[in-house]
Amino acid sequence: MSDDHDDAEHHSELSEMQLRVRALETVLTEKGYVDAAALDAMIEAYETKIGPHTGAAVVAKAWNDPAFKRALLADATPAVQSLGLINRVGDHLIAVENTPAIHNMIVCTLCSCYPWEVLGLPPVWYKSAPYRSRTVNDPRGVLADFGLSLPRETQIRVWDSTAETRFIVLPMRPAGTEGWSDDKLAALVTRDCMIGTGLPRSA
Amino acid sequence: MDGIHDMGGMHGFGKVAPEKNEPVFDAPWEGRCLALNRAMGAIGAWSIDEGRAGIEALPPDVYLASSYYKKWALRLQNLIVAHGLAGADEVAAGHALRSGNVLKRKLQVADVPRTLTRGSYGRAPQAEARFKVGEAVRAKNIHPPTHTRLPRYARGHVGVIEAIRGCHVFPDSIAIGAGENPQWLYTVVFDGRELWGETTDPTLKVSIEAFEPYLEAAKGL
Numbered sequence: 001m002s003d004d005h006d007d008a009e010h011h012s013e014l015s016e017m018q019l020r021v022r023a024l025e026t027v028l029t030e031k032g033y034v035d036a037a038a039l040d041a042m043i044e045a046y047e048t049k050i051g052p053h054t055g056a057a058v059v060a061k062a063w064n065d066p067a068f069k070r071a072l073l074a075d076a077t078p079a080v081q082s083l084g085l086i087n088r089v090g091d092h093l094i095a096v097e098n099t100p101a102i103h104n105m106i107v108c109t110l111c112s113c114y115p116w117e118v119l120g121l122p123p124v125w126y127k128s129a130p131y132r133s134r135t136v137n138d139p140r141g142v143l144a145d146f147g148l149s150l151p152r153e154t155q156i157r158v159w160d161s162t163a164e165t166r167f168i169v170l171p172m173r174p175a176g177t178e179g180w181s182d183d184k185l186a187a188l189v190t191r192d193c194m195i196g197t198g199l200p201r202s203a
Numbered sequence: 204m205d206g207i208h209d210m211g212g213m214h215g216f217g218k219v220a221p222e223k224n225e226p227v228f229d230a231p232w233e234g235r236c237l238a239l240n241r242a243m244g245a246i247g248a249w250s251i252d253e254g255r256a257g258i259e260a261l262p263p264d265v266y267l268a269s270s271y272y273k274k275w276a277l278r279l280q281n282l283i284v285a286h287g288l289a290g291a292d293e294v295a296a297g298h299a300l301r302s303g304n305v306l307k308r309k310l311q312v313a314d315v316p317r318t319l320t321r322g323s324y325g326r327a328p329q330a331e332a333r334f335k336v337g338e339a340v341r342a343k344n345i346h347p348p349t350h351t352r353l354p355r356y357a358r359g360h361v362g363v364i365e366a367i368r369g370c371h372v373f374p375d376s377i378a379i380g381a382g383e384n385p386q387w388l389y390t391v392v393f394d395g396r397e398l399w400g401e402t403t404d405p406t407l408k409v410s411i412e413a414f415e416p417y418l419e420a421a422k423g424l
Binding site: 157160 | 227272318353404409
């Protein structure tokens with residue numbers, strides 16, 4: 001297919017969806033079920049406030065503060081709540097720790113369940129068929145798609161988020177970061193390393 | 204339901220293709236679509252479970268060919284019509300032709316911060332937990348035609364209870380309007396070879412979050 005054809009198809013789908021969603025919004029607004037200003041506020045929050053910077057701050061603090069790390073691994077919801085980074089942390093949040101022996105990966109094979117209040121909305125790949133189908137039976141293949149290769153002896157633990165429990169990976173602290181502040185450490189923590197499809201940046 | 208959404212372990216979908224610096228929304232309509240869905244959920248028009256069932260009910264060819272937020276738009280359309288909140292004629296017309304039902308409330312700007320948190324699904328137990336940490340259990344060979352959260356790849360297989368997560372709203376009940384019916388929730392870990400065969404990488408373990416009705420004791424183990 002030529003680029004022109006792809007562009008035309010893309011624009012045509014865009015217009016179809018713009019019209020479809022606008023129709024839904026009009027009907028729901030005229031029926032009195034939704035308020036446009038509230039919709040605007042939600043979108044703004046998802047675009048500008050909610051994001052993986054929250055999770056990164058949690059990981060950095062866990063790296064620097066052993067008592068916080070213990071609390072986080074015991075029950076992540078109150079531990080993260082105690083940092084005051086966001087208004088309310090969802091219930092049933094569970095932090096799972098990477099070690100030299102075990103690498104954790106999070107998936108939702110059935111849909112797209114994700115700890116979005118601490119990581120932001122999930123990326124397209126997380127919600128797509130390749131990731132949802134292959135993480136549970138070929139996690140090393142999935143990691144290879146992300147350019148990551150782990151030692152053969154490393155155990156891979158995949159957590160399928162089939163209920164309302166939500167998982168965030170606590171990755172291992174990179175070498176050469178002794179004495180770093182929480183903020184400096186947080187800059188090494190990528191979104192993907194908190195899902196398990198990557199590792200933190202190097203120091 | 205044994206639908207196309209239950210894709211754990213399926214072959215043929217190809218490589219994972221992450222996009223660098225992916226925007227939160229690919230186009231403005233996606234944001235509007237998310238917000239509309241969340242707003243209807245927040246005022247209790249339907250449970251999150253019924254919402255998931257609404258996506259699972261999309262025909263397989265539509266499910267696979269539609270982007271994520273297109274599936275949300277189709278689900279929204281189907282649920283508002285199914286619940287009598289608007290008519291199919293009104294959706295097609297793109298505006299209301301009749302006044303709306305009286306819903307208990309409408310999401311206002313001041314309510315928005317509350318919606319920026321995942322819901323709370325823990326409930327008081329109806330009975331003692333049946334299984335203990337460390338116990339071997341078998342995921343039942345069930346095939347409900349309605350919403351369930353027991354993936355096909357786990358059914359019939361033996362795993363170990365790793366943790367007890369409390370009692371939660373039971374999706375299988377609430378999605379079909381049969382009430383919250385809270386059930387004990389367990390993290391059950393399976394050896395990869397148990398799920399996928401003897402040639403599977405021995406370093407693999409997969410866990411699911413399984414409600415008690417999905418499990419039975421694994422006798423003789």
